[in-house]
Amino acid sequence: MTAALRGLGKYLAIARISARSSTAYLGDMAGRTGFFVLILFILSSVWEKLLGTGTVEGLAQRDLVWYLVFTESLMLAVPPFEGAIEDEIRSGSVAYLMVRPVSYLGHHFATFLGEAAVRLGLNLLVGAPFGLLVGGPPPAPLAGVPWALAATVLGLALHFHVLACLALIAFWLEEARPFFWIYQKLLFTAGGLMIPMEFFPGWLRQLLDFLPFSSILYAPARLAVRHDPAFASGLLLQQAAWVAVFVGLSHAIYRRATARLQINGG
Amino acid sequence: MPALALEVTGLRKVFQVAEPARGFAGRVKALFRPEYRDVEAVKGIDLAVEEGELLAFIGPNGAGKSTTIKMLTGILHPTAGQARVLGVVPWEHRSELSRRIGTVFGQRSQLWYHLPPRDTFELLSHVYEIPRADFRQRAADLVGRFEIDEFYDTPVRKLSLGQRMRCELVASLLHRPRVLFLDEPTIGLDVLARARVRELLLELNRQEGITTFLTSHEADDIEQICRRVAIVNRGELVLDIPVNELKHRFLQVKVIDLRLNEPCQPPAVEGVQVLKHKGHGLKLEVDTTRVPIDRALAELFRTLSVADIVVSDPPLEEIIGAIYSGEMPGEPP
Numbered sequence: 001m002t003a004a005l006r007g008l009g010k011y012l013a014i015a016r017i018s019a020r021s022s023t024a025y026l027g028d029m030a031g032r033t034g035f036f037v038l039i040l041f042i043l044s045s046v047w048e049k050l051l052g053t054g055t056v057e058g059l060a061q062r063d064l065v066w067y068l069v070f071t072e073s074l075m076l077a078v079p080p081f082e083g084a085i086e087d088e089i090r091s092g093s094v095a096y097l098m099v100r101p102v103s104y105l106g107h108h109f110a111t112f113l114g115e116a117a118v119r120l121g122l123n124l125l126v127g128a129p130f131g132l133l134v135g136g137p138p139p140a141p142l143a144g145v146p147w148a149l150a151a152t153v154l155g156l157a158l159h160f161h162v163l164a165c166l167a168l169i170a171f172w173l174e175e176a177r178p179f180f181w182i183y184q185k186l187l188f189t190a191g192g193l194m195i196p197m198e199f200f201p202g203w204l205r206q207l208l209d210f211l212p213f214s215s216i217l218y219a220p221a222r223l224a225v226r227h228d229p230a231f232a233s234g235l236l237l238q239q240a241a242w243v244a245v246f247v248g249l250s251h252a253i254y255r256r257a258t259a260r261l262q263i264n265g266g
Numbered sequence: 267m268p269a270l271a272l273e274v275t276g277l278r279k280v281f282q283v284a285e286p287a288r289g290f291a292g293r294v295k296a297l298f299r300p301e302y303r304d305v306e307a308v309k310g311i312d313l314a315v316e317e318g319e320l321l322a323f324i325g326p327n328g329a330g331k332s333t334t335i336k337m338l339t340g341i342l343h344p345t346a347g348q349a350r351v352l353g354v355v356p357w358e359h360r361s362e363l364s365r366r367i368g369t370v371f372g373q374r375s376q377l378w379y380h381l382p383p384r385d386t387f388e389l390l391s392h393v394y395e396i397p398r399a400d401f402r403q404r405a406a407d408l409v410g411r412f413e414i415d416e417f418y419d420t421p422v423r424k425l426s427l428g429q430r431m432r433c434e435l436v437a438s439l440l441h442r443p444r445v446l447f448l449d450e451p452t453i454g455l456d457v458l459a460r461a462r463v464r465e466l467l468l469e470l471n472r473q474e475g476i477t478t479f480l481t482s483h484e485a486d487d488i489e490q491i492c493r494r495v496a497i498v499n500r501g502e503l504v505l506d507i508p509v510n511e512l513k514h515r516f517l518q519v520k521v522i523d524l525r526l527n528e529p530c531q532p533p534a535v536e537g538v539q540v541l542k543h544k545g546h547g548l549k550l551e552v553d554t555t556r557v558p559i560d561r562a563l564a565e566l567f568r569t570l571s572v573a574d575i576v577v578s579d580p581p582l583e584e585i586i587g588a589i590y591s592g593e594m595p596g597e598p599p
Contacts, residue, residue, distance in 0.1 A: 009395075
């Protein structure tokens with residue numbers, strides 16, 4: 001086995017144990033799922049009232065129900081890891097993970113992906129019957145599934161690395177929570193959690209397309225409801241570019257932060 | 267002569283600590299141009315630890331213990347000085363070294379809280395890239411030796427602190443480290459659990475010859491686990507001697523507990539101080555620099571009717587406390 005495969009193996013093992021750990025409390029899972037269904041019901045009712053049998057920018061009520069199933073599934077699947085990183089920095093326990101042959105950010109990313117995969121799977125398992133019941137059959141053909149899946153992985157990777165950048169600010173400011181709050185609200189609005197990008201005025205959409213938020217929620221959900229290979233490849237490229245930017249940025253901040261640890265003692 | 271597991275020369279670490287800003291304008295200014303002052307956390311430590319040795323590395327809070335351990339495990343670069351752990355410079359080869367050292371931090375668990383210890387061990391086998399057959403054999407051996415079979419499949423959250431600490435130790439030993447850094451491994455444990463952890467550490471050292479670098483605030487840990495103690499205070503190594511020598515070398519006083527046949531007033535003897543006197547019980551402290559213990563005892567037996575007597579050393583923690591506070595007892599007679 002090559003060193004690279006062994007390296008990958010340890011992060012897969014971390015993701016696996018994280019996935020298993022996330023199922024420890026069935027009550028929590030049931031509570032989150034109940035909230036998910038409630039949110040879907042309220043928002044799809046709003047779209048039904050607003051759209052009726054009409055369409056906006058080619059999107060009908062059925063598309064929007066399925067769009068919501070995907071964006072809400074994703075949003076409620078992401079585990080709140082950022083507070084843990086911030087706490088580790090504030091308490092100095094960040095140092096304890098550094099004595100293991102594993103990357104600090106890689107460890108957190110694998111933990112994040114493991115838990116997110118379980119939550120997302122469960123949300124889709126519950127969301128799909130909801131979509132069928134309220135919206136009808138899924139609008140995109142099966143051929144679109146791999147594209148949507150790739151966009152989901154990239155969206156999760158981007159979300160993790162944006163939040164990791166914000167959490168690492170704690171090395172300097174000790175309090176990163178206000179930044180988490182602002183980011184979350186921007187994700188809700190500019191990320192297309194409830195309203196697809198097509199519904200925004202042209203100038204605003206152009207502006208939002210320049211920002212990373214739509215790559216996190218809108219891109220995977222849009223590809224899940226509309227299969228258009230040309231459009232999909234453009235979106236995936238944009239996502240990949242943002243992921244590259246934030247992976248680079250988070251690792252650069254981490255390097256600066258650990259250098260600061262050398263000077264200031266954490 | 268055994269090889270050295272740790273070799274430290276003139277290890278020094280200076281941190282820059284931000285000066286707190288005063289007033290709103292000061293805080294705004296500090297955002298852009300913070301002012302720093304130097305704090306010397308470690309002031310040139312020299313230390314050599316032989317392979318297989320059990321060393322207690324102790325000191326009061328803020329003495330520089332954690333900073334030293336962080337340098338020895340490669341987390342921090344020193345401002346000056348040299349260190350070699352198992353032959354490598356820790357801060358230059360942190361990843362390589364991490365596969366050859368084990369760490370247990372009493373206040374920070376490496377076990378997955380909601381899962382059984384088995385799952386964490388399995389994960390660590392991947393993190394340390396231990397071959398499967400080797401891992402299975404090692405895990406079975408350690409699980410047996412540390413007697414964790416009965417709760418091997420119980421979620422960590424349901425284990426007692428003592429059971430958890432035994433699992434922490436196994437987790438830190440799976441990859442067969444040659445040096446074990448233990449930071450307060452008995453913190454919060456009850457008397458029985460603490461004694462069991464100490465036994466296991468000693469047994470481990472005997473069977474595998476693992477070099478153990480222990481920090482603890484428990485004097486009993488130091489006395490019962492380690493053969494040598496290094497004391498740091500205010501960033502300096504103030505003492506580095508065998509544990510049994512610590513008592514003899516810095517012992518100025520003996521404590522005498524007497525049970526009297528009939529209550530009576532204790533005699534005034536030079537160098538003897540009454541600590542407690544109630545009914546038939548009398549507790550005295552003898553300053554052996556002023557009066558030899560045999561003369562003090564002879565004087566007491568001459569004037570008192572003694573039913574029972576216990577002569578003991580003051581607790582080790584009192585000696586350590588005196589060294590911490592700078593009131594180091596006198597040199598040996």
